[in-house]
Amino acid sequence: MESLVSESSMPATPVQGHSLVIRGGRPLSGTVDVKGAKNLATKAMVAALLGDSASVLRDVPDISDVWVVRSLLEAHGVRVDAVEDGALRLDPSGAVSAHMEEIDAHAGASRIPILFCGPLLHLLGQAFIPDLGGCRIGDRPIDFHLDALRAFGAVVEKLPTGIRLSAPGGLRGANIELPYPSVGATEQVLLTAVRAQGTTELRNAAIEPEIMDLIGVLQKMGAIISYEPNRVVFIEGVDRLSGYDHRCIFDRNEAASWACAALATDGDIFVGGAKQQEMLTFLNVYRKAGGVFDIAEDGIRFRRGPELKPVVVETDVHPGFMTDWQQPLIVALTQARGTSVVHETVYENRLGFTRALVQMGADIVVHPQGIDAPGRRVPRRKLEQAAVINGPTPLHGADVQVPDLRGGYSYVIAALAAEGESTVRNIDIIRRGYARFLDKLTALGADFDVLG
């Protein structure tokens, strides 16, 4: 079982082992606290490279994706120190080109390295980016990223183990229209445009809350970024940026995951740190599925109502139903009386995880070409798939292997909802996005042993 980052760079907490033996049939109840968003914290850490002074990032989650970015920054001479509970101080003043073998060591561990391109080109005039990793939920191309970097004037050279970039004439503002509101490609443009010479106009931009929080980080550094309602973003390049002091937005994907765990196990979970505004669409679907939620000042309480109900969901870019939310939701839908449909329109292979749920007794049919349905609102994409879930079907224990981050989380809650004992293997992948995962399961009353 490969570890995602070298153990030496991991936090002092014990390695959480490679498999869980879970005894199901018990509701999850209690409180979990959600820290900063995985999909913001890692990008804000990269943004620190652009500053000419140190930055402080607060509420940084203790997850392996953060450790991958930390060690990549340190390989480039950035000093990263833990300064207080959950905060990092990042000082780029010693930044230098890294040795290829040091960068290569992180090849395949995450998708974040691709976002180093712009900052390293501004800082050093060159960059080598290793082949990317990330969840196997599709082929995860980076064509939008490379097209955008070329538009800024970068020269991109593909190598056997990654890509080498240079910017002989510096980077100039560009007019870029994304073929799809890609989160990563939008971040690529933002992190490159803020220090480019001249103005950049980005059309069809992603506008997820994590993107807006990254814009907040960059504005704190001195960037000039404005956006219009129709996904158009304008960035005026500036000569210098300072460090920032920023508290990460909460992780709405983790919050939604625990909400689905309460639904699936008929539990009652208070998610500290969760906020309503960034979860509006999720809360609508949660209520339609028979969930009950109470919004408090410091979090949201989630539990199952009198009965679970089938729903039809189309995943989409923000403000739609996030693709990251469908996997844990599907586990709960296996217990709803009736037929649910999930149209996965963002990735071409994010429903493969359902095979293990069928092994546990679920009735799920995946349509690899997707299905047309009356009243659909999300534009049909060639790559989309659909899952039809009939319930309720009792779930029984099984021996399953974690396929990806959210799929792995979903297997654990399925095992907790099932009768009998399950073995869930390869659980280190879950540490990519869920801090102190096993501690939280224990706090919620889960009955499990760790193997490995």
Ligand code: EPZ
């Ligand atoms: C980010 O991935 C998140 N990851 C994903 O979360 C999330 O599911 C996704 O955005 C959508 O919200 C991080 O932020 C680290 P995209 P990203 O570029 O940026 C296609 C999780 O579970 N595309 O918005 O890689 C792509 O294939 C993870 O936390 C291209 O074709 O997603 C996909 O079909 C999973 N060419 C669509 O766009 C490109 O160059 C959306 O991808 C880039 C993307």
